[in-house]
Amino acid sequence: MEYDYQYRIRVSDLWQVRMYYAYASYLAVVNIVCIFASIVLIIAFWKESVPWVRLVMLVFLSMFTVIQPAFIYLDCRRQVKELEKQGGDGPGLDLRLTFNEEGLVIRTMGKYEKHPWKDIISFTVRPTLVIVYTGNNQGYILTNRVLGETRKDFIAFVRQNITK
Template sequence: MEFSFQYKVRPGNLLILGLANTYRSMAGLVNLIFTISMILLAVRFWADGSRDVRILIVAGILLFPLVQPLFIYMRSRKIVASIPDGLEMKIDGSGIRVISEKSSTLIPFSDLISVKRVGEILILYTGTKQSFVLNKQTLGGQGQELYDFLSAQKDAKK
């Protein structure tokens, strides 16, 4: 089997992954508890609080549902800006080949640590402390087939 893709990741894809990873961990639970606590504080102290206290309460309520995703999105834009345009990814029996205008890199399946699906996004984690995010548009309907192929390759190396 051979798969070939024009590799293009968008900041929104990285935002979804960042939020999914946060809210599947203990940090997500802490974020949720903090936000609920701030809402309860707002209910209790809103009438008695001064303007400054109300501003702090509103800022606390908005911190995790609004400010944190905004910062994740801004960081995602920086990451995407550092990825060169025109990358092509070919996956076949020999491994994962990433081809740019200047170079070509072969990542053997032995370096493939994990293959995960988050919604319609496929994430390939490699041993080189990098990962590849393949969204639905990039995969073009071959997501499940590629996931099965990579999972089989990963399991075969064990």
């Protein structure tokens, strides 16, 4: 069995990963508490607040719902531009990942890396993507757009080979 995926790393792919990490950590607890608190404050004090206090409440709410994701997006855009400088010819970076019985083969920017299954330390499954982590502290993002119809079979294949 072999799964071969060729795709271009996009800003939206990195943004999804960063947002998943942001909301799977202690930061998520802080964000959720602040969002909830700001909604309660807006509901409780909106009518008797002066305009500048209303503005402060709206800014506080938007810090966690709009501003933080926007800053994360801008950082991801910067990362993709750095990848382009390293050898991409358009937005993002071409990447080819091949998973077979022996492990993972990575081809990018004329480079070739081979990782046997023992080097693949884990993988994470999220609703919109899968991340495969190698022993050299790198993760490879495979979005549903890339996986297509092979998503379920691919996850089962990786799960089976990592546990060998």
